[in-house]
Amino acid sequence: MKIKISARYGSLEYSETAYPYNKNAHDEQVDDCLRSIRRQIADAGQAEMMDAFLLTSEIIE
Secondary structure (H helix, E strand, C coil), X not given: CXXXXXXXXCCEEEEEEECCCCHHHHHHHHHHHHHXXXXXXXXXXXXXXXXXXXXXEEEEC
């Protein structure tokens, strides 16, 4: 299993996956993914739009 966190705004999409998914470390894995996504958005020069992105999570078997 793995967990995929995505951030979408219009046609822009950033995502990060934590593998293997550990339900006992769910919060930590989500936080790590979010930090990576925020870094990707900032590196793309879109930090001012950070709050406009819609975040989703999906646990994939």
